Amino acid sequence: MSKPEHEALNISANQEQLDILDQLLKPEVQESLNTLVEQLPKLTELVNILTKSYDFAQSVATDDVLKNDTVSAISEIATPVVHSVKELAANAIEAKDRAEANNDVIGLFGLLKMMKDPQAQKLFRFAQAFLEVSSERKNQK
Structure with missing residues (x-):
């Protein structure tokens, strides 16, 4: 320099x-x-x-072991949920298809007969409980 x-x-x-x-x-x-x-x-x-x-x-x-354990735990939790959602979606699609294919008129006696069905009773109990909970929460606000 x-x-x-x-x-x-x-x-x-x-x-x-x-x-x-x-x-x-x-x-x-x-x-x-x-x-x-x-x-x-x-x-x-x-x-x-x-x-x-x-x-x-x-x-x-x-930590690969931790990653694998985390993925396994999430899979264990998610698998039943995914299965339930798939089953629910399949049931809804099949019910929609059946309802569209059936043109029978459901009268008063048909409704009374359907109300005895255990699945319908379960649905009615759920609807009643849902409405009660919604009403309670609305009153709390």
């Missing part, structure tokens, strides 16, 4: 140091630094907590 280049680097470094000193002499910067120094114990504690959290998240993210 030539002497002029070396001198230019020194001048540049000195100018940067002067700029930093000018910044540090500003009252608002000094006030901010004082506040920062006062809060250092809290900041240290916060950094330690964040470090521990990061380490935990990193270990969880890279």
